[in-house]
Amino acid sequence: MRRGPERKGIEHVEDAERHGRPLSVFILWFASNLTIADYALGSVLYGLPLPWIYAIIVGVNVAAGALLGAAAAMGPRFGLPQMAISERIFGRIANKAFATAQWLSTIGWFSVNTVIATLALLQILDMPYWAGALVTVAVMAVVGIYGHDAVHGFERAMSVVLGAMFVILSYAAVRAASAALPHYQASPSPFVAAMAIASVFSYLASWAPYASDYSRYLPEGTSRWRIAVYAMVGGAAASAWIELIGTAIYVAAGNPSLDMMSATVDVVGRAWAPAVMIAIFLGGLAANALNLYSNSVSAQAISARFRRIYAAAAGAAIGYGLSVLGGMYVSFTSFYEGFLLLLDYWIMPWAGVLIAAVYARRRGGAREAIISYVLGMAASTPFMNLTPYGVQYVGPVAAALGGADLSYFVSFAVAIAAYLLLDRMVGHDPGGLY
Incomplete structure (x- = not known):
């Protein structure tokens, strides 16, 4: 030490x-x-x-x-x-x-x-x-x-x-x-x-x-x-x-x-x-x-x-x-917690691309990573319910599920799938960052 x-x-x-x-x-x-x-x-x-x-x-x-x-x-x-x-x-x-x-x-x-x-x-x-x-x-x-x-x-x-x-x-x-x-x-x-x-x-x-x-x-x-x-x-x-x-x-x-x-x-x-x-x-x-x-x-x-x-x-x-x-100001703390929870939506599509790039042994470039992230985030939007965080938006799927927000899982899965598909389409050789 x-x-x-x-x-x-x-x-x-x-x-x-x-x-x-x-x-x-x-x-x-x-x-x-x-x-x-x-x-x-x-x-x-x-x-x-x-x-x-x-x-x-x-x-x-x-x-x-x-x-x-x-x-x-x-x-x-x-x-x-x-x-x-x-x-x-x-x-x-x-x-x-x-x-x-x-x-x-x-x-x-x-x-x-x-x-x-x-x-x-x-x-x-x-x-x-x-x-x-x-x-x-x-x-x-x-x-x-x-x-x-x-x-x-x-x-x-x-x-x-x-x-x-x-x-x-x-x-x-x-x-x-x-x-x-x-x-x-x-x-x-x-x-x-x-x-x-x-x-x-x-x-x-x-x-x-x-x-x-x-x-x-x-x-x-x-x-x-x-x-x-x-x-x-x-x-x-x-x-x-x-x-x-x-x-x-x-x-x-x-x-x-x-x-x-x-x-x-x-x-x-x-x-x-x-x-x-x-x-x-x-x-x-x-x-x-x-x-x-x-x-x-x-x-x-x-x-x-x-x-x-x-x-x-x-x-x-x-x-x-x-x-x-x-x-x-207690109201500030409540508002700030809502903002932070809203901010956390960036994590899952980012994690999906990260996991795919490292563990699926691909060598996709930054372009494929960014596109996959955007696709993951976009696909998850209908599953979002942002009202608990002070934003008046409930996606159609979330509304059909009574307000349940499953967007984390959707963005993660779509980002992984998109990255692997794009990587194959552009013809990168397997080998990965590992």
Whole structure:
């Protein structure tokens, strides 16, 4: 492990700099998904029959985890962060759009998580909001500036601390939910199930543009299969576990309209409230360690003139400003969350092209990649429902499905198919980036 801040940015990691074990990938994705975002999905799943809930949580997280694993497995071979690998496929100019989207997404989620973590902190400590947000951001700024190894070290610590706290919360939640089960009103609604599937999938899958940022330092000969499995199991296991706890909390509370903090305190009791707030606070930090580091790497993918250390410091400062604004105006935070969720639509067709280019062993050019991306996005438009994010648009297919948004799956599949077809039409030889 290096001493001092990481100097490398998006440059290729040389053999002499490689270090680490595949298990570190499991730990990182496990800890970073012990968060409030997974926990809050319990309100979305509430109301479905329990077998449906179990099937959705387990099956969908495995599918989303497989995407995360496939992206993470690219790291050791290329020795590059995810946005730099993307540049090899989409070309330098087009990739700047994806890097910008990733920069906006990471800085946005950093600020939203800071708001949530700070509000939890203020339930424990008596201090002004701006001071609590400053403490929250300062911790993450140190981790982000020190870089890759500091992020892995922080997540190792969080995997133990948060893991222990959620074990205790699991016991309390399951016990309370068991007592409430006789009164649970289940409705087998395919429309609600489709919405739940999209919500559960989108959370874990949205980590894909971060994935190789945290595996690129592993030795080049590291088994890609092991990395993919470790990332998939780490992310899927944590997400499924926390979503099950969140669902149990809402089953026990019997009211999905409650916010997550209120529902938890109502169920486990006031005596547990400090422990719950600490878990929420630390969960926000665990996710933000990745948000800030990947934000700094994305900044370099936009322009190599940005040094990673300074980009991390600037990201922390911007994130702090946005979090203070969000803390002052709750409506701003709600609007901003909607904007960020809307922004995530770029990920799935991008991931489809990335997977096809790398794993189907094709050598299509940037033109084929861009066309495939556009086709994937266009084909998914009728399946979109943007009203939850403040945009009054419901595609005809989504409307026929009662508002269920399946566009993520459509854009991913169409982008893969289009890329493979275009690659064959232009006559590129197989061989791939691998």
